[in-house]
Amino acid sequence: MRRVVITGAGTINALGRDVATTLEAMREGRCGISDLKMRDLERLAIRIGGQVHDYVPEDRWNRQQIALYDRFTQFALIAAEEAIQQSGLSFTGKLAARSGVVLGTAGxxxxxxxxxxxxxxxxxxxxxxxxxxxxxxxxxxxSHVSMEHNLKGPTFTVATACASSNHAMGQAFHMIRSGMSDVMLTGGSEAMLCFGGLKAWEGLRVMSKDACRPFSLNRNGMVQGEGAAMFVFEDYDHAKARGAEILAEVIGFAMTSDAADIVMPSKQGAARAIQGAMTDAQLNSDDVGYINAHGTGTAANDKTECAAVADVFGHHADDLMISSTKSMHGHLIGGTGAVELLACIMALRDGVIAPTIGYEEPDPECALDVVPNEARDAKVDVVLSNAFAFGGLNAVLALRKFA
Incomplete structure (x- = not known):
């Protein structure tokens, strides 16, 4: 099986309109959650979110393009352009035929x-x-990313609620590792911050009116966000031959189904996905230094995820760092795992662990090192990125520092 590396990254989200700005915000523990600006806001009980403010489509797209590009498509195109520019790739001839797009979105x-x-x-x-x-x-x-960049290989969308991005990136990883493709554009995009979208989420009664506080005893729900992140996944030999800068290596992936409940998470399902990614990557418990948690800020998710991590890692769980960047950029639903992968790359490349901000009170049922409130300098060689979705669908990626 071939090795898979990441050679480009791009994003737009509530923290920044590119990767550099987003990572700077994560290092500073900056909060991108703020008051929403939208039509009929007075009819909503939830009025905060990780919104991309002051974004004007007409500044970038003409009338004909806007007629075809929903907001989630615009975000995906912006992120994909940045990722491809960083990779230095140009898709023509045989490479175009062996390159594609797998994108995650829920809505x-x-x-x-x-x-x-x-x-x-x-x-x-x-x-x-x-x-x-x-x-x-x-x-x-x-489809629009493939057309914009002449990507003629496997191209499709994955929709598995909050795990969509991780499922998409896992499929891209498998395609390159198996030899089906040489390069894949992958990640996720979401733009659910509209009146109907928020009104639907209000009905679930899982939303916070004031802040996202993952793992904190006084947490009171999730906060929705919007945006996209896209990555260039590439066959290692192909990247090496052209002298590409390598951001990280993708070394494992696993997905499971709880087969239990449509909304309540399962410790067993999450643990099997975490262990499966480690097994796929041939890792031992003490190899992993950091986990980017799903960490939504709901009582059900946070307790279940911490219990799953404790089950898999045993006594090593006390040495792990685990943080939720949703506290800063909000929950991007189908796009969330992609934005969170940026924090994983930052941990591996820069030795900076993004914090869980808004943390105020320790929860005995979340007694892990959640990197509270301030980023931390730490050397880690292997990280995991968790995603656990409604429907009981779980997807975990494993990445290694490239040296």
Whole structure:
């Protein structure tokens, strides 16, 4: 099996509109969660989120493009462009045919759906734009990234709620490792911060009105975010031959299903995914130095995840660092694992562990080193990135420092 490395990264999210700004914010423990700005805000009980403020599509796209690009597609294109520029790749000929896109998203073009439901039901109009279907479909972002960059290989979208990005990146990893592809653009994008999207999430009663405080005893729910992160996954020999800068190596992946409950997480399912990624990567417990937690800030997730980590790592769990960057950028749902992978790369390359901000009170059921409130300098060689979704779907990636 071939080795898989990361040679490019790009992002846009509430913390920054590129990777450098985002990582700087993570190092500083900056909070990107703020008051939302949107139509009919007064009808919402939840009025905060990790929103990309002052983003004006018309500054970047023409009218014809905006007619085709939902907000989640725009975010994916922005992140993909940065990632490809960093990689230095140009997709022509044989390489184009052996390169593709796997993107994670849960809601797809939810903003487009929301706007057009208003048009039909609220305004009473009988016609909508003829491109609404290609604009709102979940595969739109992956398709537009492939068209923009001439990626002619396997291209599709994964929709597994909050694990979508990790599932997508895991599939990209498998495709390169197996020899199916040489390069894959992968990651996730989400833009659920619209009235209908937030109103639906309000119904679950898992949202916080003031802050995201993962692992803190006084946490009171998750906070939604938006944005995208994309990565260039590449066959190591291909990257080495062209002298590419390598950000990290992807060494393992596992996915499991709880087969138990549509919303309540399972310690056993999460533990099997964590252990599976370590087994796939041929790791021992003491090889892992940092875990980027799913860490939503809900009581059910945080306790279950900590219990799963304790089960897998045993006494070594006390030596692990585990943090949730959702406390800073919010929960990007289908795009969240991709943005969180940036923190994993920062830990490996820069020796900086992103903090869990908003941490105020220790929880006896989350008695791990959650890197509270301030980033930490620490040398780690192997990291894990957890994602656990509604539907009981779990996906864990393992990465190693490239030397």
């Amino acid at each position: 797809g073009g939810l903003s487009t759906s929301d706007e057009n439901y208003r048009t039909v039901y609220e305004e009473g109009k009988n016609r909508v734009h003829p491109f609404i279907v290609p604009k709102l479909m979940n595969n739109a972002a992956a």
